[in-house]
Amino acid sequence: MFADIIITNASSIATCKDSQEGAGIIEKGYVAVKDGIILEVKAGSPAEELIGSSTVIIDAVGKTVTPGLVDAHTHLVHGGSREKELALKLKGVPYLDILKMGGGILSTVKNTRSATKEQLKAKAAKSLKEMLLNGTTTVEAKSGYGLDFDTEIKCLEAAQELNAEQPVDIVSTYMGAHAIPEEFKGNAQGYMNFMFEKVMPYVADKKLAEFVDVFCEEGVFSPEEARLIMQKAKDLGFKLKIHADEIVPLQGAEVAAEMGAVSADHLLAASDKGIEDMARTGVTAVALPGTSFYLMLGKYAQARKMLDAGVRVAIATDYNPGTSPTESLQTVMAFACFGMRLTPEEIIKAMTLNAAYAVNRQNEIGSIEKGKKADLVVFDAPNIDYVVYHYGINHVDTVIKNGNIVVRNRQLYKEEK
Ligand code: IZC
Ligand code: ZN
Numbered sequence: 001m002f003a004d005i006i007i008t009n010a011s012s013i014a015t016c017k018d019s020q021e022g023a024g025i026i027e028k029g030y031v032a033v034k035d036g037i038i039l040e041v042k043a044g045s046p047a048e049e050l051i052g053s054s055t056v057i058i059d060a061v062g063k064t065v066t067p068g069l070v071d072a073h074t075h076l077v078h079g080g081s082r083e084k085e086l087a088l089k090l091k092g093v094p095y096l097d098i099l100k101m102g103g104g105i106l107s108t109v110k111n112t113r114s115a116t117k118e119q120l121k122a123k124a125a126k127s128l129k130e131m132l133l134n135g136t137t138t139v140e141a142k143s144g145y146g147l148d149f150d151t152e153i154k155c156l157e158a159a160q161e162l163n164a165e166q167p168v169d170i171v172s173t174y175m176g177a178h179a180i181p182e183e184f185k186g187n188a189q190g191y192m193n194f195m196f197e198k199v200m201p202y203v204a205d206k207k208l209a210e211f212v213d214v215f216c217e218e219g220v221f222s223p224e225e226a227r228l229i230m231q232k233a234k235d236l237g238f239k240l241k242i243h244a245d246e247i248v249p250l251q252g253a254e255v256a257a258e259m260g261a262v263s264a265d266h267l268l269a270a271s272d273k274g275i276e277d278m279a280r281t282g283v284t285a286v287a288l289p290g291t292s293f294y295l296m297l298g299k300y301a302q303a304r305k306m307l308d309a310g311v312r313v314a315i316a317t318d319y320n321p322g323t324s325p326t327e328s329l330q331t332v333m334a335f336a337c338f339g340m341r342l343t344p345e346e347i348i349k350a351m352t353l354n355a356a357y358a359v360n361r362q363n364e365i366g367s368i369e370k371g372k373k374a375d376l377v378v379f380d381a382p383n384i385d386y387v388v389y390h391y392g393i394n395h396v397d398t399v400i401k402n403g404n405i406v407v408r409n410r411q412l413y414k415e416e417k
Contacts, residue, residue: 001034001039001049001050002034002049002050002051002052002054002055003032003033003034003039003040003046003050003051003052003055004033004034004035004054004055004056004403005032005033005055005056005057005058005374005400005403005405006030006031006032006033006046006050006051006055006056006057006058007030007031007033007058007060007065007376007378007398007400008030008045008046008057008058008059008060009028009030009045009059009060009061010028010029010030010031010060010061010063010064010065010378011027011028011060011061011062011063011064011382011383012025012026012027012064012065012382012383012384013025013026013027013029013031013041013064013065013066013368014064014065014066014067014345014348014349014352014368014384015041015067015367015368015369016066016067016348016349016352016353016366016367016368017353017367017368017369018353018362018367022343022345022346022349023066023344023345023346023348023349023384024367025345025383025384026041026042026043027043028043028044029041029042029043029044030042030044030045030046031065031368031376032046032050033374033376033400033403034403035403036373036374036402036403036404037371037372037373037374037403038368038369038370038371038372038373038374038376039370040370041368041369041370056405058378058398058405060378060398062380062382063378063379063380063381063382063397064378064379064381064382064383064384064386064387065368065376065377065378065379066135066348066352066368066376066377066379066384067352067353067365067366067367067368067372067375067376067377068135068136068137068138068352068365068375068376068377068399068400068401069134069135069136069137069138069329069351069352069355069377070136070137070138070139070314070351070352070355070356070358070359070361070365070366071131071136071138071139071140071316071317071319071327071329071351071355072140072263072286072314072316072355072356072358072359073140073142073263073265073286073288073316073317073318073358074139074140074141074142074316074317074318074319074320074327075141075142075144075145075175075318075319075320075321076124076127076128076139076141076142076159076170076319077112077120077121077123077124077141077143077145077155077158077159078108078111078112078120078123078145078155078320078321079108079111079112079113079114079115079119079120079123079145080107080108080110080111080112080115080321081321081325082103082104082107082108082321082322082325083325085098085103085104085107085322088103089295089296095247095295095322095323096217096218096219096247099179099219099220100219102182104322105144105145105178105179105322106179106181106182108145108320108321108322109145109146109147109151109179109181111145112145112146112151112155113146113148113151117154117157117158120154120155120158121158121161121162124141124158124159124162125162125165125166127319127327128162128166128168128170129166129412130327130328131168131327131328132166132167132168132399132401132406132407132412133394133396133399133407133410133412134327134328134329134330134394134396135329135330135377135379135396135399136168136327136329137167137168137169137365137375137377137399137401138168138169138170138171138356138359138361138365138375139168139169139170139171140170140171140172140173140211140316140358140359141159141170141171141172141173142172142173142174142175142178142213143155143156143159143172143173143174143175143176143178143209144174144175144176144177144178144179144213144215145178147176147178147179147181147191148181148183149198149199149202152174152176152199152203153199153202153203153208156172156174156203156208156209157208159172160172160208167401167402167404167406168401169401171210171211171359171360171361172208172209172210172211173209173210173211173212173213173241174199174200174203174208174209174211174212174213174238175212175213175214175215176195176199176200177192177195177212177213177214177215177221177225177226177229178213178215178220179215179220180220188221188225192225192228192229195229195232196232200212200232200233200236200238201236204236204237204238209238210238210239210360211238211239211240211241211262211359212229212230212233212238212239212240212241213240213241213242213243213265214226214229214230214241214242214243215243216242216243216244216245216250216252216255217243217246217247217248217250218247218248218250222250223250223251223252223255226242226252226255227255227258227259230242230255230259230261231259234259234260239262239360240256240259240260240261240262241261241262241263241264241265242255242256242259242261242263242264242265243265243266244256244264244265244266244267244270244274245264245266245267245268245269245270245271245274246266246267246268246269246291247268247269247297248269249269249270249271250269251271251274252264252266252267252270252274253267253270253271253274253275253277253278253283253285254271254273254274254277256274256277256278256283257274257277257278257280257281257283258277260281261283262283262284262357262358262359262360263283263284263285263286263314263357263358264278264283264284264285264286265285265286265288265316265318266286266287266288266291266301267285267286267287267301267302267306268292268297268299268300268301270285270301270302270306275302275305275306275309275311276309278306278309278311279306279309279310279311282312283311284311284312284313284314284354284357284358285301285303285306285311285312285313285314286313286314286315286316286355286358287300287301287303287306287313287314287315287316287336287340287350288301288315288316288317288318288324288332289301289303289315289332289335289336289339289340290317290318290324290326290331290332290335291318291323291324292335292339293335293339294323294324294325295323300335300339300340301340303315303336303340303342303350304340304341304342307342307346312354312357313346313350313354314350314351314354314355314357314358315329315332315333315336315342315347315350315351315354315355316329316332316351316355316358317329317331317332328394329351330387330391330393330394330395330396331391331392332351333347333351333387333388333391334388334391334392336350337388337391338391344384344385344387344388344389345384347384347388348384348387352366352367353366353367354366373402373403374400374402374403375400375401375402376398376399376400377396377398377399377400378396378397378398378399379395379396379397380395380396380397380410381395394410396410397409397410
């Protein structure tokens with residue numbers, strides 16, 4: 001059988017297979033793709049039978065091949081930006097105080113409500129293009145900057161339409177429980193009833209999201225409220241995520257385990273018991289070290305401790321206008337290494353297979369193995385250590401999505417899906 005595409009002569013291939021130690025590195029090998037699926041990944045050179053007259057050969061001499069990167073936590077669709085809060089942050093005003101003053105998330109809510117769906121799509125499309133050029137082939141995208149019915153639906157529809165219009169796959173999450181809107185100020189129960197009765201059944205019915213996420217934090221949603229929201233989501237058939245123990249320790253990791261969440265995200269203030277509970281119940285931890293850096297928290301999630309406890313750890317950008325304004329997983333690799341002290345092999349696995357677990361796509365994407373989708377990145381770097389070490393720039397040379405070349409020589413190659 002002829003392959004459609006063969007990436008040959010790769011210096012290094014990080015297969016990121018579950019069964020392998022570290023990132024399952026193959027030195028000097030090739031990857032063959034047929035009909036959008038990975039056909040073979042091996043050391044050495046491809047057999048003659050694989051190469052037909054129409055086979056596209058990509059010479060990866062001196063380069064590193066990895067699975068397409070999976071960004072398992074973003075707030076992709078939103079209006080406006082928050083660079084004006086930088087001055088306040090530098091004066092030492094805490095994130096939760098800016099939110100209390102009606103800034104923070106609530107200022108992005110104003111900008112998102114006043115934007116049209118087309119405007120939101122145009123802004124998000126720019127981010128998706130940036131992501132693709134930086135090696136991201138699947139992205140999780142949360143709503144949560146609308147909070148009212150019309151704007152939440154507008155944002156989820158924008159994500160759904162973008163999913164069909166460009167190459168990056170989007171996994172949608174409804175996050176009405178991101179903040180309590182001004183119109184329900186002091187009435188969390190009223191806002192929850194509104195989500196339960198009006199928004200969540202509609203989102204479920206129209207299949208606008210797979211996941212429901214809750215911001216469990218002091219002054220936002222309490223663990224008791226998070227449980228109620230997660231239970232309602234489960235009853236409607238959604239899978240669960242939770243922003244847990246980001247700033248104040250509230251036993252969010254324990255709530256994630258108890259409710260059967262697919263992932264718990266942030267976890268800077270997670271307790272030892274919470275970490276044990278996550279390991280026991282198979283909750284994937286999503287660490288967001290770019291956010292720790294940007295909030296100047298002076299600490300990171302205890303990713304090493306979680307890994308040692310047997311928790312699957314993913315790493316994502318948390319791309320959002322308030323606490324992590326970057327689309328680049330490569331930028332976040334630096335914080336994961338120099339902040340959380342993870343190795344480059346641990347980091348690439350956390351941004352591929354483990355991230356695929358965090359969005360429930362582990363059977364289709366996240367590793368280079370026969371039968372998985374051909375989502376692949378070729379980095380212009382001799383090994384994965386080099387990508388992390390030479391930080392602050394984009395090393396992506398080529399991206400293959402669903403077996404199609406979408407980035408080549410650092411440029412967009414073909415835009416259709
Ligand atoms: O807009 O501040 N933590 N949500 C929860 C955020 C940060 C995003 C924001
Ligand atoms: Zn977030």
